Amino acid sequence: MSSGENRDEEREAKERRRIKSGEAMRDLMTKYYMEAKAAEGTDKHIAWITSGGPVEPLIAFDVIPVYPENHGAMCGAAHMNVELCEVAESRGFSRDLCSYARGDIGSAITKGGPIGGLPRPTFLVCCNNICNTVFKWYEELARFFDVPLFIFDTPFVRGGLPSHHLDYTRRQMEEYISFLERITSREYDEAHFVEVAAKSLYASGLWAEVLACNQARPAPMTCFDAFILMAPIVTLRGTQEVVDFYQGLLQEMRDRVEQGIGILPSEKYRLLWDNIPVWYEMRNLGRLFMELEACLVADTYTSAWTFQEVDTEDPLEAMAAIYTEVYLNINLERMADKIESLARRYEVDGMVMHSNRSCKPYSLGQYDLAKEFTRRTGKPTLIIEADHTDSRWYNRAEVEGRIRDFVENLL
Amino acid sequence: MDARMTVEECLEMWRNPYPRLARMREEGERPVAFFCSYTPEEILHAAGFTPVRLMGAVRTITHADAHLQAYCCSLARTDLDMALAGELDFLEGAVFVQTCDTMMRLSDIWRRNTSFPFHGDLVLPIRMGEEISLPFLVEEVRRFRGRVEEYLGRSIRDDALEESIHVYNRNRRMADRLYLLRRERPGALDGLSATACLVAGFWMRREKHNDLLHHILEEAEAGKEKAAEKLPLLVSGSVCATPDLYELLAELDAEVVDDDLCCGHRYFDAFADENISPEEALARRLWQRVNCPAKHQCLEDRAERLLRQVGDSGAKGVVFFLQSFCEPHLFDIPYLRNRLREELGIPSLVLESELQSFSRGQLRTRLQAFLETIRGV
Numbered sequence: 001m002s003s004g005e006n007r008d009e010e011r012e013a014k015e016r017r018r019i020k021s022g023e024a025m026r027d028l029m030t031k032y033y034m035e036a037k038a039a040e041g042t043d044k045h046i047a048w049i050t051s052g053g054p055v056e057p058l059i060a061f062d063v064i065p066v067y068p069e070n071h072g073a074m075c076g077a078a079h080m081n082v083e084l085c086e087v088a089e090s091r092g093f094s095r096d097l098c099s100y101a102r103g104d105i106g107s108a109i110t111k112g113g114p115i116g117g118l119p120r121p122t123f124l125v126c127c128n129n130i131c132n133t134v135f136k137w138y139e140e141l142a143r144f145f146d147v148p149l150f151i152f153d154t155p156f157v158r159g160g161l162p163s164h165h166l167d168y169t170r171r172q173m174e175e176y177i178s179f180l181e182r183i184t185s186r187e188y189d190e191a192h193f194v195e196v197a198a199k200s201l202y203a204s205g206l207w208a209e210v211l212a213c214n215q216a217r218p219a220p221m222t223c224f225d226a227f228i229l230m231a232p233i234v235t236l237r238g239t240q241e242v243v244d245f246y247q248g249l250l251q252e253m254r255d256r257v258e259q260g261i262g263i264l265p266s267e268k269y270r271l272l273w274d275n276i277p278v279w280y281e282m283r284n285l286g287r288l289f290m291e292l293e294a295c296l297v298a299d300t301y302t303s304a305w306t307f308q309e310v311d312t313e314d315p316l317e318a319m320a321a322i323y324t325e326v327y328l329n330i331n332l333e334r335m336a337d338k339i340e341s342l343a344r345r346y347e348v349d350g351m352v353m354h355s356n357r358s359c360k361p362y363s364l365g366q367y368d369l370a371k372e373f374t375r376r377t378g379k380p381t382l383i384i385e386a387d388h389t390d391s392r393w394y395n396r397a398e399v400e401g402r403i404r405d406f407v408e409n410l411l
Numbered sequence: 412m413d414a415r416m417t418v419e420e421c422l423e424m425w426r427n428p429y430p431r432l433a434r435m436r437e438e439g440e441r442p443v444a445f446f447c448s449y450t451p452e453e454i455l456h457a458a459g460f461t462p463v464r465l466m467g468a469v470r471t472i473t474h475a476d477a478h479l480q481a482y483c484c485s486l487a488r489t490d491l492d493m494a495l496a497g498e499l500d501f502l503e504g505a506v507f508v509q510t511c512d513t514m515m516r517l518s519d520i521w522r523r524n525t526s527f528p529f530h531g532d533l534v535l536p537i538r539m540g541e542e543i544s545l546p547f548l549v550e551e552v553r554r555f556r557g558r559v560e561e562y563l564g565r566s567i568r569d570d571a572l573e574e575s576i577h578v579y580n581r582n583r584r585m586a587d588r589l590y591l592l593r594r595e596r597p598g599a600l601d602g603l604s605a606t607a608c609l610v611a612g613f614w615m616r617r618e619k620h621n622d623l624l625h626h627i628l629e630e631a632e633a634g635k636e637k638a639a640e641k642l643p644l645l646v647s648g649s650v651c652a653t654p655d656l657y658e659l660l661a662e663l664d665a666e667v668v669d670d671d672l673c674c675g676h677r678y679f680d681a682f683a684d685e686n687i688s689p690e691e692a693l694a695r696r697l698w699q700r701v702n703c704p705a706k707h708q709c710l711e712d713r714a715e716r717l718l719r720q721v722g723d724s725g726a727k728g729v730v731f732f733l734q735s736f737c738e739p740h741l742f743d744i745p746y747l748r749n750r751l752r753e754e755l756g757i758p759s760l761v762l763e764s765e766l767q768s769f770s771r772g773q774l775r776t777r778l779q780a781f782l783e784t785i786r787g788v
Contacts, residue, residue, distance in 0.1 A: 092745035096482065096736050128537055132512050135537055135707055136742035142710055143746060151707055153544065155534045156509050164550035168536065171543055332519040357482040360738070364516040367478050368523055385480075 017263055019225055021249040028245055029231050033115055036064050040119035045184055048118070048141065050134045051234055052304070053127035053152060054176070054323050056200050059238035060193040061180045066118050067235050068141075072100035073227075075107065076279030076389030078114040085390055087112070098358040099390035101137040108144055123147050123183055125176075129154040129329045131361045150179050154324040158331045161324060169320035177316070190315070197315050200238040201307055206246035207233045208306035213253035214297045215346055218262025219270065220253050223299035224286050225263065227277045233305045268293035269410050272343055274300045274369075275354035275362050276388040281396070288400055292407040298346040300327060300339060328361045335365070336372045343377050349410050351381040352403070358387045382406040414630035417623060418604040421611035425654045428614040429498065432463055436501045440616065444505040446490065447514065448678045449535055449703070451552055451693045456617060457567050457575040458559050460503065464613035465490045466674065467652040469769045478520050484734040485766040486650065487517045494525050504529025504562075511705045511739055529562050531555060539698050539706045549694040556690060572689040578617050579683065585624040586679040592631055594668050594724050597641070600631040602667030603657040610651075610674055641666035642782060643725050647717060647747070648732035649740060650674040652766055656732055659775050663782055669724035671717055672732075677701050705739035713743055714750045721757055728785045729759040730778070758785055 039046055047058050051069040058065045075081040076099075084106030085099055091109070093102055103113075111117035124147060126138035135151055142149040152172050155165055177188050207230070213220050221229075229249060236242045255261075271289075273296045278285065289296060304327045327338060343351070351373055356363050370381040384402060387393040424431055435442045443460040445452065452462040467486040474495035475488045493499050504527045507518035522530045533555045536544035560566050586609055593605040608627050612620035642665040646656065650673050660667060670676050681700035683692040701716060702708045721729065729751055733740045744761055751757040760781040762774065 092748060094741040094744070097738055097741055101742075132537065132705060133738050133742075136704070136739055139707065139710055140742060140746070149710070151538055153536050153538045155536055155547065156515050158532060158534075162554075164547050164554075168544065168547040175543060332516070332523065355480055357480070360483065360512040361516065363480060364483055364513060365520055366480075368520055 013265065016261060017265070019221060019229075019252065019263070021245070021252050022225075022228070024245055024248060025229055025232060028241060029235075032236060036066055037115070037119050039064050045122045046119050047123050047125050048121040048138075049125040050127050050130060050138070052130040052323065052326055052328075053125050054173070054319055055235075056196045056238045056319060057173075057176055057180055057193065058125070059200075059236075060189070060196045061184050061186055063180070063184065064119075065235065066121065068104040068118065068137075069100050070231060070235055071107070071113065071115075071118055072103050072389055073277070073279050074115070075103050075113045077282060079280050079391070080113050081280070081389040082391055084110070084112050095390075096357075098131075098133045098137070099387055100358065101133060101140075103389055104137070105140060105144070108141065121145055121147055124149045125152065126150070127152040127154060127323060129323055129326045131328065131359065133360075148179075148183065150176060152176060152323070154329055156329055156331075157325055159334075161321060165324055166317065166321060169324050170317045173316040173320045194315050196238040197319060199240065199243055203233060203237050203242045203246050204305055204307045206243065206250050208303070210246060210250050210253050211298070211303060211306065212345075213250070213257050216257040217270075217347075218260065218264065218267040219295050219297045220256035220261060221263045222286065222289070223273045223296040223302060224277065224282050226299065226302040227282070230302045230305060237305070262295070264290050264293065264295050266293045267295045269349045269407060270295055270297045270347060271407075272296070272298050272300075272339070272346065272348045272351040273354070274339070274351060274366065275356045276301055276359060278354060278386045278394065279389050280391045281386070281394065284396065284400075285403075288403060289407075292404065294407045294410075296352070297348060298342045300335075300342065303327070303338075303342070332365050332368060332372075336369055336376070339369065339373055340376045343373070343379065348379065350379045350406070352406070353381060353383045354388075355383050355385050356388050357385070357393055358390065380406070380410070414627055414634075417627060418607060421607040421623075422603075422654055424611045424614055425607050427468075428463075429468070429493075431614055433501050435461060435463070441503050442501060443529060443531075444499070444502050445508070446486070446505075447508040447510050447703075448673045449508045449510060449533075449697050450506050451533070451555060451697070452617075453572060453575040453579050453683070453689075453693060454552075454556050454559055454567065455506070456578070457572040458563055461616050462506075463502075464674075465493075465499075465505075466613070466650045467766045468493060469653060469766050472767050478524060479517075482736050483513055484736045485764065486652070486734055487513050489766050491517065491521060491524075494521065494527075502527055504531065506531040506533065508533045509535055510703055511737075529559075531558050535697070535706070537705070537707050539702055540708045545694065545698055548698055549691050552694045552697075553690045569689060573685065575617075576683045576685060576689060576692060578621065580685065582612065582617055582621050582624070583679040583682055585621065585628060588628055589624060590669065590676065592628065596631075597643070597666050597668060599634055600627075601661065603654065603661050606651075606657055606667065606670070606675060607654060609679070610654075613674070642785065643668040643727055645669050645671065645717075645721055645724060645726035645729045646675075646732055647671035647729055648673075649734055649737060651732060652764070653769075655769075655771050655774060656730070656762075656778075659771070659778055660730075663775075663778055665778075665782055668726055669720050671701075671713075671720060673703060676720075677703065703739065704743050714747055717747060718750060718755060721751065721755060727757070728781065729757060730781070731759060731761045733761065733763050735763040735765045 045063040081103040084103040087106030088102040107113045107117045232242045384399045440461045442463045444465045455462045467489040472492045475492035509515045538544045683696040
């Protein structure tokens, strides 16, 4: 066989393995960002919102939601976040602050980044279920843009969800609705809200099914693909386009499983990933894991947007409960339960944890979780040091060396 | 006892409170640790415990690195290190108040890796001072009381709790007087001594501290004012684990005339209402007191208060003294500094502290340069 034929075969195999829905997602996200940017300066309302925040009321009130964290990930992946961080640092923001926040503040000042910055917000919505960094960051944004800030406060949960937590978050959902009525001069339409919430839940259910396809061997995608493919569920859940997109993606994943198409040329090991991606290093790390025949089949991050079925009798209370009990807002034992369950369902051989210096609630406790994981599953863990979008803290040679050692020693 | 000697003892405790804490058990006390100024100490006090505050220690970390990353503040790291090294075995337990992400995770890590009999958690809302969060906080305080009672195996009587609230309110009134005295008659009581007397209260039964403050105030208020021309400054930040900052400023002829510290002014701000139910009184106090930057009241509350404090105290400069990696404080630095500069023309200096690599020499150099700038040398 000639080398030309060889290359053709390789190209074909690669094409077969490629996830086709990626294009539909890029189109969806491009259209979304173009519309959001075009709305700047018009009478349309634009709200910046945290990734774990309740977006459904915004969709129901016809407000365009914009996600600085998603934008941060984009800036990180485009290797543009460091220069934005430096802008914030030159204004006195410490290098020890979250790099999403620094990059976002930098981008607000300079309109820098791959899409020329985000459209100016008319108001801000911040939910601290993912961390307490966000409300400090959003306070700064509120001062910078001089716009109203709504804080949806979700107190930390240890064990079960106590009723006074739910009372508090339920009342804030009502307050949130009144806040939106005031800002948009529209009335709350519960039927419409229920419709949006139902779409959101439905899309999140589809997303859960997409992720579950990775229980198959070989896995049809890696969690690095999921990190990209989750953009619509994070930003636009509650809309019909998102439901359509995930229906298409789920079909593709099911087809792949049926036809035995794995994402890697060869899958020898299956691994679990913990924490936010190292956005600027996805390509290199993806290549490395592929070379090591190790597939990252599941992660603790993308499943944060898979909500459980809820009672729609009281949609506001249902939403309040969902947003309070997310992965980062619960105690270590409950996190360990979730990790263990992922490990068993996806039959992993070990876990790679990204100790992310930008994210304390995700990273502090990882050493104890790693030990607990090994105790419960008998599988090893590797902890690598990085930062989700500030590459100045990353030592490629060291991290790659440790990953190699880890995978080569898997049984 | 002579007031000078009392101040000297307080300073000694501030430098190293641990030998004294280690003796507490033998003296019949039941020390329970707390970290955060939002702890409802009155409940512990009424239960018969002596709440003692852990504010870290200058030390090399040997045990905590297996549980906490290096980008976590040195308060959490050194406190955990002492616990894991068995140096805090005199404690009956600890109380974790969820102020920041680090404390929230530290509670679980501490509970999983130590074996103190008592472990308490109190979750705070971040929205303080708004009607919507008050019922939540009242319920949290009630549950915290329930948790302590469950551990004790008996209930805490309302009158005992009311008495503890009274004792703590008296303490706050005297702390107010102490600060007023320091500000208005700095010659009678210097910043280092005043702060040492306040901080020492973290490591003794509150009644004893009330006696101590009473004694100091009587002497200082009656005493003659010495004329002292020192450069007035305000210190803002979290806690000063050691008196070094204050000692250095005194050496460099500066005087701390007021503070915005969580081991200072923020600790004793606001009273608990003695005419309502004890849980509501405690919750309301936490809810309306001056905010920690890890809590939200409105966008400008910290700046407004800081500017007012600087104006009232006549401070000529502000020293921000923070723990490295402390996000809530670090986020506020740029806007606080801008407003100080633009509205009052007040210069400021940011110092970060890491207890595991503490350098007094470096601190001195930076303070000296800052003071020279203000003095126009």
